[in-house]
Ligand code: MUC
């Protein structure tokens with residue numbers, strides 16, 4: 001028997017992959033410690049199998065390469081030039097083998113890999129006519145409490161927004177983006193919002209790496225007094241010692257969450273060993289896909305670290321994929337923030353995931369359970385015509401004011 005005769009016939013061969021950048025405006029400017037965005041530019045991947053099934057994947061960054069090293073343009077380039085040619089012809093059902101192949105041809109570039117892996121999982125699940133969570137261990141959650149980020153940069157507008165969300169019973173967990181102002185200004189901003197909410201909602205702050213260790217040690221206690229219970233990435237991505245010393249000294253009413261610092265399973269292992277945080281923010285893009293998100297979550301569970309269902313402000317494709325993997329995770333969870341679709345002026349699916357009574361309900365259809373509308377893809381496609389170039393310019397990242 002020849003070696004090739006031993007090869008199993010791939011049942012779900014990857015036939016074709018297409019990727020494009022969309023430019024979708026946000027409903028209002030969304031302000032971070034490092035700048036402000038007024039559009040999102042997700043990379044959308046479409047992947048066809050030999051049996052005709054088609055799946056969608058997505059990788060969204062924030063403000064080009066401002067959040068981390070990858071940008072929509074670098075993701076598109078990595079997919080078109082390296083990842084798509086490498087996985088073409090492979091069996092999409094062998095997801096670990098796809099990841100190995102992508103690692104062999106391309107170091108890093110986790111966002112780009114996650115978009116391809118996501119599209120492969122969606123396509124395989126659709127081909128088998130099952131929800132994607134069935135391929136990921138099965139669901140342990142039917143829904144997850146859904147947070148909203150208050151990031152208009154203005155306390156009065158943030159309070160109005162929070163009141164509306166409470167009134168329509170959509171969100172009662174709010175994440176406040178701080179770190180662009182001087183810390184005293186941030187404490188005043190958070191305190192104003194906390195006073196207005198008066199215990200009706202829980203509050204997280206995301207500092208997106210803006211503080212050094214001393215600033216964090218000084219101002220975190222003031223924010224705890226104001227009512228904040230979860231502190232996301234207060235210090236630089238590399239500053240694990242400051243993260244660990246903060247974690248060791250916080251009272252039991254408050255928790256430290258790693259975001260930018262925890263990407264690979266190796267990062268997770270290091271943080272677990274040094275007891276640098278209480279919670280990991282899980283995001284499929286930064287971990288390099290759904291399978292590796294599960295690997296990071298397994299380390300969290302083994303180390304008694306909680307998990308939080310994070311977002312990179314994806315459309316309904318990436319948000320639904322995230323919901324599917326989060327729904328399979330055991331261990332202590334601290335809610336999710338898959339509100340990306342609601343921050344965008346429009347979406348690219350027939351129907352968004354259901355939000356019911358402060359929770360996001362897991363969709364149950366085949367694949368990730370959301371149906372993409374091709375005309376919407378075309379409408380926001382950056383490559384479509386000169387028209388989009390206008391709003392691309394207007395939506396370009398504006399730098400945060402120095403303090
Ligand atoms: C981040 O750093 O967590 C998630 C929610 C949001 O408003 O921004 C993102 C990015």
Ligand code: MG
Nearest residue numbers: 206232233259
């Ligand atoms: Mg964050």
